[in-house]
Amino acid sequence: MNAGWYDENNNGFVPMVESHNQRGQVQPAVCRILDANLDRAREGLRIIEEWCRFGLNNAQFSGECKQLRQELATWHSPELRAARDTLGDPGTQLTHPQEQQRADLKSLLQANFCRVEEALRVLEEYGKLYHPQMGSVFKQMRYRVYTLESRLLGYERQQRLLRSQLYLVTSPTKDLLSVVEAALAGGLTLVQYRDKNASDGERLSYAQQLCQLCHQYGALFLVNDRVDIALAVDADGVHLGQQDMPINAARQLLGPHKIIGSSTTNPEEMQRAIQGGADYIGVGPVYETPTKVGKPAAGLEYVRYAAQHSPIPWFAIGGIDVNNINDVILAGAERVAVVRALMEAEQPTLVTQYFLSQFTRVHIQSKSELSQSYVRANHPGS
């Protein structure tokens, strides 16, 4: 019969990794360290797994967490558990103020990934004193957790991009932070920092402040044109036009999980952006706009084309305001990007709320109009 034990934490029968401590040569303190860190890693994984399972309904991510927990359980032998001395542990009273509050879900997940990774690193080092394979096994496990972390946080980002219907592209103003904050308070979830004339120092400083502000509100933050600044402030991604760095070069620098947006004006540019690996595209200018002088309008015709043909999220942009938003939505746009309509608004919070409400209203109205015309066509007498 295989050696092992029954684990009460949902793991069932756990085959035991054979003890290497047969001659009692490993110090009890090492066993205590291994016991504590096996617990710490499993607890952190369980917290992450709950979000993957109940928050994201994602079987792949939650399955990977469960698999890692089970592998940890195979090392948590009764011998290591027996070394536990909770009453004699001075660390049970120590907490850090940051553990008492988490700003948002992202920081909760990041804190727990950090906890798991640290625990695995401790297991890797002290494990070398306990079992010949423990060092390499826990090193591999730590790399699996890094991969899970970047895939999960990248996935979260993509989900937030998909859910964003209004995108604020900023223009320079002395009230930049307060305008953006007012829009975030109205429910804005996507912001791009755009300033074509500032010095690099100013750009970096604004990008840092805006990135922090957006993340406080759970919104995504992208930088226009500049991959280096996006990297320096750990932004969620960049927006690149036809004259900017090519998407594939930006992807090499930013890695697979950051967002890259690309401006398009016609079907050929759209096709190239999609093939190049853009996460979303700008579709415009819908109307001519003083924000981008000299760029001819692509018009509502191109919006209709995007509605029919774009397999990735797209934002109609250019001259969109509270007066014409309904025309743009009726042409098929489910997402819009604006500069002046929010940056020059007297009440950015209210204007944000108005824009967002139009997506629901126009769709409900056009759906009910469609269903009424269906009833009229199919039941002429009713």
Ligand SMILES: Cc1ncc(COP(=O)(O)OP(=O)(O)O)c(N)n1
């Ligand atoms: C969402 C979005 N769409 C299009 C643009 C324009 O990008 P680009 O063509 O590179 O022009 P500049 O903004 O750099 O002047 C954008 N910024 N955002």
Ligand SMILES: Cc1nc(C(=O)O)sc1CCOP(=O)(O)O
């Ligand atoms: C930055 C930008 N890019 C465009 C494009 O079509 O690629 S239109 C545009 C400016 C949009 O500004 P406003 O909302 O003030 O008209």
Ligand SMILES: [Mg+2]
């Ligand atoms: Mg550009």
